[in-house]
């Protein structure tokens with residue numbers, strides 16, 4: 001298709017998407033009116049547009065010019081100036097005032113606004129103050145436009161461009177030209193790679209110290225995303241060579257400089273040098289310190305007193321605790337920090353419930369929390385007391401100022417949590433960041449009880465908190481191992497323990513809750529899952545994929561990966577229909593009625609809870625990784641997708657926020673941590689042994705409350721059970737706790 005040069009005045013902005021800048025406008029070229037579409041950072045009626053465009057015929061709107069690149073000039077003729085000012089571009093100037101200004105100053109209007117704004121006050125309706133504010137807005141618009149033009153050269157999108165402008169203002173030129181890597185540090189959405197491209201265009205020396213620095217920061221950041229709090233130095237250097245293509249001495253030098261400038265820390269761990277991003281090192285130290293400070297010993301009046309209390313509670317609950325459980329209650333009362341870990345059916349909940357009752361009977365205030373909404377909901381159900389997410393407990397808020405550090409914890413050392421006892425469930429999911437902030441908000445004198453199953457997969461975020469605390473051997477830990485009689489009835493529980501201990505499981509379908517379907521070929525596995533989800537399981541169990549059946553898979557890609565499975569299952573449970581709106585986004589079709597999951601924490605996302613009459617009864621912000629819901633409505637006019645989450649929160653996503661959502665008929669086992677579902681289907685295909693390990697199968701199986709259905713090759717299943725290899729996590733909280741205790745004991 002040919003590219004044409006077009007130019008003319010913007011007659012009308014027909015449509016504009018404020019988020020991504022997509023605009024439809026009419027342009028007057030001599031006497032002809034053209035319809036143009038394209039992405040503009042800021043364009044207004046009356047402005048003069050010069051552009052390169054391709055002609056395309058739209059099936060409903062006819063001929064359109066698709067803008068490829070453009071330049072905007074301020075309007076020069078009087079009519080266009082008036083149109084520009086009337087367009088609402090300057091707050092406080094509407095059509096009638098625009099007319100008055102232009103009638104008075106004619107072609108000189110813009111010069112007056114820029115150079116002698118006080119003269120605007122000669123016009124009735126404009127005060128001196130207003131005149132000044134008009135001049136300010138005008139100036140700002142001009143600067144922003146210039147900045148956008150400049151950034152366009154570096155292929156920076158409008159959205160990012162606006163963020164950069166807001167963060168730096170007119171300093172952006174200097175920053176980009178001297179050290180574009182600064183952008184990667186300051187602005188969310190700009191990573192090392194984009195900064196490196198800009199630097200390349202500017203001809204910045206690839207050996208420049210600040211380039212190497214930025215690359216190292218990027219690598220440490222990436223390693224955090226993979227769960228590590230540090231990297232062995234040798235590994236970091238190798239990664240830096242691959243990324244930056246610079247020699248070792250230059251990397252070594254930069255590492256030294258960064259250490260001097262307190263940007264990172266190098267330490268020795270068992271004879272090996274390792275490198276931490278400063279923040280994670282600090283957090284590990286601070287967590288260790290705080291655990292130490294909180295770990296006071298509480299004198300409980302009498303052994304007899306506590307045993308009597310336990311007896312009373314046993315009478316009420318009609319359950320006799322065993323010796324270990326009783327010991328746990330006692331330890332919880334006597335220690336500032338106490339950990340309970342155990343697999344399914346080992347009596348964790350029963351023990352916690354007794355602990356809660358004990359503290360309540362002593363008149364102490366107990367707070368309950370868990371890392372995710374689903375886990376908090378489950379804790380509420382099993383304890384009978386209100387549990388909340390840790391986010392909510394710490395009253396996390398977010399203020400966006402274009403920078404990365406927008407998170408605020410209203411609960412902190414200056415405004416600590418007011419409670420005598422805090423119990424956190426599903427501790428295996430808690431990462432270093434959230435632990436750090438949680439501990440900051442807890443004062444000595446408050447007991448902290450951490451509950452979890454250390455054999456679950458570790459947290460998605462960096463650190464290996466629960467395991468490190470347990471392995472440090474410095475804090476009181478009770479490991480519950482006995483499976484109670486009631487729980488033994490469940491093959492799911494029994495098999496989970498077998499998997500955990502590396503014993504093969506029977507796949508003979510003799511149990512009432514653990515099923516195995518032998519299929520070897522990926523296509524057969526898929527077919528089987530489809531019939532299960534469509535007919536067999538709903539008939540057999542009364543649950544369907546929207547209310548209790550969940551597919552958990554080890555991977556995202558491939559024939560049993562979440563992406564493909566979601567498309568296949570969507571087709572059978574929520575197919576295309578003329579009654580259902582849909583929106584395609586990055587090759588995923590979202591359709592009204594679809595089951596979806598939020599895949600990252602968004603602290604700013606506004607939600608509402610409505611009652612039956614559609615009145616808003618609660619409002620707030622924050623939708624988190626792992627939250628699940630259904631698509632209620634897709635509106636192409638407002639470009640919004642409305643989702644109703646399981647906990648009743650209703651959220652409107654802009655179309656360009658759809659990267660935060662995924663279809664959730666099938667989700668990865670990693671994402672299922674902390675959640676339970678009545679029925680779990682797990683497809684298993686041979687794959688990389690790094691991924692297909694015991695830990696993963698154990699986590700998947702323990703998510704099921706009623707039925708587990710494994711589909712695949714039994715040999716692969718048994719191989720997974722034997723595969724103890726876990727992806728190595730570099731974290732050193734364990735060492736920090738030990739060190740601190742040893743120092744203090746001296």
Ligand SMILES: Nc1ncnc2c1ncn2[C@@H]1O[C@H](COP(=O)(O)OP(=O)(O)OP(=O)(O)O)[C@@H](O)[C@H]1O
Pocket residue numbers: 319320321322325342343344345346347348349350351484485486487
């Ligand atoms: N001391 C006990 N005596 C008899 N039964 C018990 C005892 N402790 C727990 N149970 C029973 O064992 C089963 C499992 O206990 P509980 O739910 O407390 O374990 P859990 O570790 O929280 O399990 P899950 O992680 O699967 O929720 C329950 O049916 C519970 O009533």
